[in-house]
Amino acid sequence: MELSSTAHVILGMLRNEERSGYEIKQAVDGSTRFFWAASYGQIYPQLKQLSKLGLIEGTEAPRGGRKRTVYRLTPAGRAELRRWLADPAETFELRDEGLLKLFFSGAGTPGDAAGSVADKRRYHADKLDRLREIEPAVKALGDPYPYMVLSHGIEYSEWMIAWCERVEHDLAGAGRGGRRAA
């Protein structure tokens, strides 16, 4: 009875407070999304599944007249979360279409390579902006780990932007030519 990795995000998101499926989705989108996403199509069926397994339990908690179910960890659920935390991570996957294009750029124009790197720089600059926005709130949390992970994201983005700038400079040195307007 292997739990899916999405199951563990749910258990993790319930570690300190009870939450509805909707709120779990909000929490994921506001925090782990950059390195671990989850959609409603995964979350709601998993909540049912985890309830059936006795790892979480849901109670009706309507807001006004609007129906709402919040879930919390059972002791078994907390044990499973802890067991998972103590185990080595299995998944590290990167899918980077920009690097793929850069890799094959010999088949295109010099502008293609420069364009791929510039796109990548903008993508990460944009991400950096969004991470910096949430930084004060995350830093103010009692829990130090989310801030550690956020710092990782910020420093990673900074490193990536610097790498892109350097490569863009190198590419501009040999053979000029842009592809698109910046």
Next chain:
Amino acid sequence: MELSSTAHVILGMLRNEERSGYEIKQAVDGSTRFFWAASYGQIYPQLKQLSKLGLIEGTEAPRGGRKRTVYRLTPAGRAELRRWLADPAETFELRDEGLLKLFFSGAGTPGDAAGSVADKRRYHADKLDRLREIEPAVKALGDPYPYMVLSHGIEYSEWMIAWCERVEHDLAGAGRGGRRAA
């Protein structure tokens, strides 16, 4: 008629030479695997598909008495490859279970957090070794772009290892305790 991203890896891998499905898989495993993987279950059906679309063409090229089909780009296939190279990349996805565990580490023991970071450091140190092994061969290529991408991988791994070491040091400062033997 949107092409899958796997289709473009295949087109890219055929940009300079003709290759069999088996050789494409070898090439992917020896180069783009870290940021763009592909399995036989994708490659062989895609080769059929791309043939039907007229973007590649296969010829029988037995090696000894062993059956073998090599594929090369048609003009239409090369045009599609160039079109794709000039377009902005759409996909950048990261799935990092180690970061997820670190994020939720407040629900575990202090050793769990340190363990997740140590695992991550070892994972990237190992990857770095493998990248350094192929570095001379890639550098010797006529095409500069694969080496650019390899350098990205090497410098990224180095950055990641340094980040892990720093965090491990910080974590060791507050509350000692290891989780597993290194």
Next chain:
DNA sequence: GCATGCATGTAAGGAGTTACATGATTCA
């Protein structure tokens, strides 16, 4: 009254991995 947000879900489909099956060849 209408748009937006809260809240829960499902159906369909795409993408990708794993495991399996087959068979030839090469090398120790």
Next chain:
DNA sequence: TGAATCATGTAACTCCTTACATGCATGC
């Protein structure tokens, strides 16, 4: 002779996203 490698493929399965559907509540 047997193991490893070359070579091609398929079936089943998991995972995940997207699009859709429903309906209440809130605020403009």
